[in-house]
Amino acid sequence: MTTYSHTLVTLACACLLLAGCATVPANNPNVVPPQSQYDSIIVDGNGRLLSINQLAEELAPADVVVIGEYHGHHGAHLLQLLVQSALYQQRxxxxxxxxxxxxxxxxELDRYLTGQSGEEExxxxxxxxxxxxxxxxxxxxxxxxxxxxxxxxxxPAHIVRCTGRYGDAxxxxxDAGQRRKLPDAPFTDTAEYRRKFFETLGGHHGQAxxxxxxxxxxxxxxxxDNxxxxxxxxxxxxxxxxxxxHLTGTFHAENRxxxxxxxxRKRPDLDVVVISPVFWTSGNTLNSLLKAHQEKGDYLYFLQPLPEEYKDNERHRNSITEQFRNATELSCD
Incomplete structure (x- = not known):
């Protein structure tokens, strides 16, 4: 593809995603990967590319829209804002x-929202x-x-941290006031989620x-989660x-x-829609990525991968060790 042709394709995709052009199939050979860390490409469950406005129209009837994110990815946070803004026009x-x-x-959040405190506060x-x-x-x-x-x-972070250290006990x-703020059944789960969690962390329950x-x-x-x-x-x-x-890290929501x-489980009457991110990795097409990740959400949005954090494995291990050491030093009294 010539530079000129590639530019036209990129502009066409930008038009599609931001201005509300007509949907096109995901197997369209002219679909190019996200071109920057701010770009995203949105696909529905049938493999159609959607603009933000088209996505909002389809999301409007839902009771809850859950948008998964890769924490710190600019494209994910931009998409969240665009969806929030477009949905506000609908509802x-x-x-x-x-x-x-x-x-x-x-x-403190309410104080800021009502103008009683400043951002640094x-x-x-x-x-x-x-x-x-x-x-x-x-x-x-x-x-x-x-x-x-x-x-x-x-x-609350300290309760999560101490639960991670000592378990559900x-x-x-x-005290009664703290416990009352938490869910009545705080450890409700599913077998699929348990299996995914232990596989992701590299362990297997009862054997590791x-x-x-x-x-x-x-x-x-x-x-x-609860x-x-x-x-x-x-x-x-x-x-x-x-x-x-609802905004959350994608692990908390993908695959429902x-x-x-x-x-x-607690409110089966709700219409809940899940939007999940997927990295567009090198050598893949939109069609191949869709086939591999389609079950992650009702809608997917594709992003450029984040930069690799470490090349030096020893420095990576030291960083993880330091995080655990800092967490251990915090009191649960």
Whole structure:
């Protein structure tokens, strides 16, 4: 393909994804990979390419829209904002639910949204994620400017950490006020999710040398999932008739596992739509990627892979060791 032809194809795809051109099939040979870390290519379950506006039209009837992300990927966060904005045009009665804030951050989040504190105060008082300004500020500001409620949906970090250290028995040590904020059944799961978690972490339950640590880590993961599902359910009750957009790391939602499985088990009447990210890896076509990852979501969005974090394996191991050491030093008293 000549440079000129490639440019035309790229412009055509940009038109398709942002301006709302007609859908085209995923096997179209002119579809090119994402051209930057901000680009994404959206595909529905039938393999059709969609623009943001077309996606929003299809998402409008849903009760809950779950958008998975690769944390820190600019393309994922841009897509989340575009979906939020486009859906607002369809259904302005909207609630934004975020894994990125814990439920005990809700008072400080509300103070910021109502203009009672500034951004640096929000960041300091909630311990906001390091990439807040680059990744989540636009979503919060969009919500603030339109009086869209924002739900701090995650379990408190110290409770998650200590559950990961001591297992589910740690919740028995919480005072009544802390325990009451968490779900009644905080470790609801599915066999498929359990299998995926242990396979991903490289262990196998009952056989791995560190199976107890993995088991506790799994309980910590379930606490996050169940708390997020519980917060979404509460938001639907508190704001009847509103559509909830929930943002979370893709592992918590893809294949309708994690918090999505919990949500659907506790509220099977809900219409829940899952949008999952997939890296467009070198040598693949959209069609091959769609076939390999189609089950991850009702809709997929393809992104450029993130840069490789380490070339030096020893430095990578040292970094992981240091993270575990820092977590161990934190008290669970």
């Amino acid at each position: 302005p009665r909207q609630v934004l639910s975020m894994e990125q804030f814990a439920l005990d951050d809700q008072p 929000l960041i300091a008082d909630t311990g906001a994620w390091p990439n807040y300004k680059a990744s989540y500020r636009p979503l919060i500001e969009f919500s603030k400017n339109r009086n869209v409620p924002v739900v701090a949906a995650n379990a 740690y919740l028995d040590e919480l 040398e560190n199976s107890k640590r993995l088991e506790n880590s799994y309980k910590a993961q379930l606490l996050r 708390t997020m599902a519980d917060r979404v359910i509460r938001a639907l009750k508190e704001f009847p008739g509103h559509q909830v957009i 596992l994690g918090m999505v499985a919990v949500l659907e």
